[in-house]
Amino acid sequence: MKNVILLSLLYLALFSCSEKSNSEKKNNAVTYGESFDASQAKDISQLPALMKTSDSVSIVLSGTIEKTCAVKGCWMQLKTGEKNNLRVTFKDYAFFVPKSGAKGNNAIVNGYCVKQETSIEELRHYAKDAGESEETIAMITEPKMEYNFVASGVIIED
Structure with a gap:
């Protein structure tokens, strides 16, 4: 009798997990x-207009992933x-996104966007993380004014 109860509970647990997995899919x-x-x-195409009156804005944006670290x-x-x-980084380095396979997928990011200058060292670091060649990295010789987004949450859609 104990075996029947244990098997029933195991079946129930497995069945519940598969239902959750299907709903995520x-x-x-x-x-x-x-x-x-x-x-x-x-x-994301609305970002320049949203940033005209401020150097930083809290926002939820949607756009296509070009690359990930x-x-x-x-x-x-x-x-x-x-x-x-x-460029989207993650608040407090608290989470990461997939290193590959996300390019071309839609992402929705929640957080804040800041217009700021990115240093040569940081630009080179990002280029190295992206797998750029040493030649390409060496060609980075000036800081760049750009938008940077710090996300507290990200949704990646297939």
Whole structure:
């Protein structure tokens, strides 16, 4: 009798896990970091207009992933349609995103965006993390004014 009860409980536990897994697959999205309301997302193309009156803004943005850090997954870049992509780092280094396989997927990021100068050293560090050649890294000789996003939560959709 004990075996029947144990088997029933095991079956129930396995069945519940598979249901959860299926519902995650239906959504085709994975959340990293803090959960947030993705319905508030603005398209990344609106960012320049949103940043005209301030050097920093709290916002939820949606855009296409151009690349992620190949070393740890500690940053990613979203396509902006402009010359420079938007670099997204993660608040307090509290979470990472996949190191590969995310390029081309849609991401929704929650946090704040800051317009700031990125130093030569930091630009070289990002280039190295992205797997750029030594020649390409050596060509970085000037700091760059750009938008940087610090995310407290990220949703990556397939």
